[in-house]
Amino acid sequence: MSWIDKLTGGFKKTADRLGDNIGGLGTGAKAALDTATLDDIEEALIASDIGPEASKRIRNAIAARKFEQLDERGLRTILAEEMEAILAPVAKPLDIWGFPRPHVILVIGVNGSGKTTTIGKLGAWLKEQDYGVMLAAGDTFRAAAIEQLRIWGERIDAPVISGKEGGDAAGIVFDGVRQATETGIDCLIVDTAGRLQNKTHLMEELAKVRRVLGRLNPESPHDVILVLDATTGQNALNQIEVFRDLAGVTGLVMTKLDGTARGGMLVAAAEKYKLPIHAIGVGEGVQDLRPFDPRAVARAIAGLTQ
Numbered sequence: 001m002s003w004i005d006k007l008t009g010g011f012k013k014t015a016d017r018l019g020d021n022i023g024g025l026g027t028g029a030k031a032a033l034d035t036a037t038l039d040d041i042e043e044a045l046i047a048s049d050i051g052p053e054a055s056k057r058i059r060n061a062i063a064a065r066k067f068e069q070l071d072e073r074g075l076r077t078i079l080a081e082e083m084e085a086i087l088a089p090v091a092k093p094l095d096i097w098g099f100p101r102p103h104v105i106l107v108i109g110v111n112g113s114g115k116t117t118t119i120g121k122l123g124a125w126l127k128e129q130d131y132g133v134m135l136a137a138g139d140t141f142r143a144a145a146i147e148q149l150r151i152w153g154e155r156i157d158a159p160v161i162s163g164k165e166g167g168d169a170a171g172i173v174f175d176g177v178r179q180a181t182e183t184g185i186d187c188l189i190v191d192t193a194g195r196l197q198n199k200t201h202l203m204e205e206l207a208k209v210r211r212v213l214g215r216l217n218p219e220s221p222h223d224v225i226l227v228l229d230a231t232t233g234q235n236a237l238n239q240i241e242v243f244r245d246l247a248g249v250t251g252l253v254m255t256k257l258d259g260t261a262r263g264g265m266l267v268a269a270a271e272k273y274k275l276p277i278h279a280i281g282v283g284e285g286v287q288d289l290r291p292f293d294p295r296a297v298a299r300a301i302a303g304l305t306q
């Protein structure tokens, strides 16, 4: 299946939900775009997880275009254009720019958000572009997390630096940078623990990892990527705020966009936080993470075929 088919399929429930919500606003006969209709469109967008800020912006943009009449297809097209305008400024593929190598990417997020799977998929994507990739198991709190990363390492043929359960994350990251430097690896991707329940400990651990990295290279970590589970909707949006303040997030990866009706939250996140969105995940397979294409995603959410 092509990526675009996968994307459209993944967003189908989101598009159906938006379709149900805007149904009747433009179906059949042409509907005049009066204030009441514009209010209904705004409400339909909010009910589709697009968020109050983005929904208002889209409403105002539609109002400014002074349509007298709009059928449903026309409405979907305009929604796609306006969502693309919100998404485009935040769509930024990951760039491996750090010199001296390795470029270090810290990956953070709550347990179960898809962090480890994303690291594996991201590693595969970078390897496809001929970058040398190494993984570091900085989530030392669960033996299962370390094992899961090792399995991904084998799968994508990337070395994995790990220690014992309960070990020192900063020590593993230090080893990772040393080995990556010695072996000429371009990119070190670091898994971290994501226990928001114990914020103080989490902060201390991340601060220590950052200190160690900073001593080796003041520009490191080059990226701090927050992985979010799109199926959790508003909860995922709240996590952006918490982790941004705790961990200095530099960009986002949104996962599990396949089979959720809440894909609209991408637009809400883009409008509210303006953080770069590097990639989206639409499945558990190694090929299921790709750079974020704002036009394709906006059209998929609006239920337009590509």
Ligand SMILES: Nc1nc2c(ncn2[C@@H]2O[C@H](COP(=O)(O)OP(=O)(O)OP(=O)(O)O)[C@@H](O)[C@H]2O)c(=O)[nH]1
Residues within 6 Å of the ligand: 109, 110, 111, 112, 113, 114, 115, 116, 117, 118, 145, 148, 194, 255, 256, 257, 258, 281, 282, 283, 284, 288
């Ligand atoms: N459908 C779908 N499932 C995904 C996606 N990304 C991850 N998953 C699944 O979500 C589950 C949790 O993913 P993990 O990668 O283990 O998440 P984690 O954040 O590392 O969680 P811990 O290992 O518990 O810290 C796994 O079953 C993954 O296969 C995605 O894009 N789509």
